Amino acid sequence: MTLRPNSVVRHINVDPKTGNAKGVAVVDRVTFQELEYQGKVIIVAGSTLESTRLLLNSKSRQHPNGLGNSSGALGHYLVDHFGGISGMGVFHTLAGREPVNEDGKAAGLFIPRFRNLDAKTKHPKFLRGYGFECSAGMGRNPGANRFPGFGKEFKDSVRKWSTAPVYMTTRANMLSRFENFVEIDPGGTVDAWGIPVLKIHIQHSDNEREMAKDAAECIEETLKSAGAEIISVGGNMTAPGKIIHELGTARMGNDKKTSVLNKWNQTHDVKNVFVTDGAAFVGAANQNPTITIMALTMRACDYIADEMKRGNL
Amino acid sequence: MFVQDNKQPSAKDAPGPKPTAKLYSIFALQRDKGFTGEFETSKSKHQFTFAPASARVENGKLQLLGTFRIGTRKVENVAATMISVQGGLGAVPTLITERRLKMPSGLPLTEATGDQGFVGALYFQLSPIKASALGLTIEMSKVQLNVRLFPTNQVERELQVLLSDVAATLYGETPDANAATPLLASLNQIF
Numbered sequence: 001m002t003l004r005p006n007s008v009v010r011h012i013n014v015d016p017k018t019g020n021a022k023g024v025a026v027v028d029r030v031t032f033q034e035l036e037y038q039g040k041v042i043i044v045a046g047s048t049l050e051s052t053r054l055l056l057n058s059k060s061r062q063h064p065n066g067l068g069n070s071s072g073a074l075g076h077y078l079v080d081h082f083g084g085i086s087g088m089g090v091f092h093t094l095a096g097r098e099p100v101n102e103d104g105k106a107a108g109l110f111i112p113r114f115r116n117l118d119a120k121t122k123h124p125k126f127l128r129g130y131g132f133e134c135s136a137g138m139g140r141n142p143g144a145n146r147f148p149g150f151g152k153e154f155k156d157s158v159r160k161w162s163t164a165p166v167y168m169t170t171r172a173n174m175l176s177r178f179e180n181f182v183e184i185d186p187g188g189t190v191d192a193w194g195i196p197v198l199k200i201h202i203q204h205s206d207n208e209r210e211m212a213k214d215a216a217e218c219i220e221e222t223l224k225s226a227g228a229e230i231i232s233v234g235g236n237m238t239a240p241g242k243i244i245h246e247l248g249t250a251r252m253g254n255d256k257k258t259s260v261l262n263k264w265n266q267t268h269d270v271k272n273v274f275v276t277d278g279a280a281f282v283g284a285a286n287q288n289p290t291i292t293i294m295a296l297t298m299r300a301c302d303y304i305a306d307e308m309k310r311g312n313l
Numbered sequence: 314m315f316v317q318d319n320k321q322p323s324a325k326d327a328p329g330p331k332p333t334a335k336l337y338s339i340f341a342l343q344r345d346k347g348f349t350g351e352f353e354t355s356k357s358k359h360q361f362t363f364a365p366a367s368a369r370v371e372n373g374k375l376q377l378l379g380t381f382r383i384g385t386r387k388v389e390n391v392a393a394t395m396i397s398v399q400g401g402l403g404a405v406p407t408l409i410t411e412r413r414l415k416m417p418s419g420l421p422l423t424e425a426t427g428d429q430g431f432v433g434a435l436y437f438q439l440s441p442i443k444a445s446a447l448g449l450t451i452e453m454s455k456v457q458l459n460v461r462l463f464p465t466n467q468v469e470r471e472l473q474v475l476l477s478d479v480a481a482t483l484y485g486e487t488p489d490a491n492a493a494t495p496l497l498a499s500l501n502q503i504f
Contacts, residue, residue, distance in 0.1 A: 212421040213419075236421060236423060237421050239402055
């Protein structure tokens with residue numbers, strides 16, 4: 001295998017006779033030299049937005065709206081998780097301990113999703129749900145900005161309570177909606193190598209806002225039930241992109257009229273192009289996505305190897 | 314699996330003159346009233362500034378007119394047309410938080426968007442620049458100027474808010490050039 005670093009892919013080249021991919025056009029990141037490579041199979045795994053950008057930039061006579069975009073779904077259904085709704089409390093039993101640096105100790109806690117799992121847990125105002133990432137214990141930062149006061153009393157208060165904090169923060173599912181999409185910037189913005197960039201259109205809906213309101217209420221209820229004194233609860237939802245779990249835009253599906261990829265991460269339109277990253281996701285759920293991306297990629301690789309042995313690729 | 318395409322020039326396909334390298338986009342930071350950055354050509358680094366002298370609306374887009382300098386050399390009357398913007402994340406500028414509106418529903422807000430939104434990066438298309446006037450042998454017929462805003466003084470903060478308002482007015486869902494008029498007056502006052 002030859003690994004060629006510093007290669008920025010401009011677009012995927014297509015065989016004009018078959019419509020299948022035949023290689024990639026590349027510009028060297030450092031020298032700006034233009035190169036072309038040929039291959040039997042093209043695997044796109046540049047991360048969610050870069051993969052979709054490459055497909056949208058790969059226009060040809062056979063694929064006028066971008067490679068793999070006969071459905072019109074390419075670029076659509078962009079999601080990210082949202083956070084920003086959090087809470088902090090202190091436990092009286094831990095207050096005033098001998099201060100030690102507990103940064104890095106195993107004090108993490110995850111509360112999995114508990115809303116809309118079945119009829120009993122159905123929430124009347126939103127679909128799907130969220131989980132909580134929690135932590136406790138002293139860190140390098142005593143969190144003094146969260147306590148009111150001034151002078152000696154303030155310092156004493158920080159010393160007393162900085163040994164006793166517990167934190168909860170939300171990781172929530174943003175619904176996949178067609179209206180949240182990316183496109184090649186119609187303004188003509190390009191990157192340093194002259195390659196058109198994406199323009200991103202995404203915003204939260206009332207489903208996410210209702211979920212955020214419920215999460216804040218649940219944080220307060222949970223901390224109080226555990227015996228904590230509430231210091232702060234609430235916050236603003238993180239703007240899409242802030243959690244860096246961007247997913248979707250080249251969604252999988254059985255119907256090639258409504259999806260870009262099949263269940264093997266293979267484009268419906270071009271059988272020798274595969275997309276094996278977060279772009280393939282149909283929804284975000286509320287869990288971190290990396291392990292799922294790895295599992296889907298392993299499955300796709302097995303399929304590619306089998307199909308090549310059979311002579312289908 | 315991959316094989317580099319071997320393209321050997323034939324005798325009948327003799328190579329022409331080597332094309333001049335093309336500069337696609339350059340990066341700058343907001344510094345006071347202008348933008349300062351650096352780019353590299355043939356292993357040489359060039360520090361540049363673009364200093365806007367005036368602002369206007371041209372074909373519905375913001376256009377800044379100013380001087381492009383590299384060292385002591387300069388090209389005047391360069392037009393920088395704002396083609397796109399990117400929203401900022403994180404701490405919302407105080408001038409924007411002060412006027413933020415609360416959502417009537419009482420539901421949580423999304424940080425740094427809507428009424429709290431502000432620009433974090435600006436993308437300008439520069440009018441063609443005669444590179445030889447700057448002492449360069451590179452094509453600068455269609456250079457994009459990418460500006461990151463990270464205000465550190467009052468002038469930069471005021472410009473960020475004004476440019477955020479211009480972006481919302483001219484590049485939002487319902488562009489309104491008339492609404493941009495007082496904003497342009499404020500921009501020109503600063504320039």
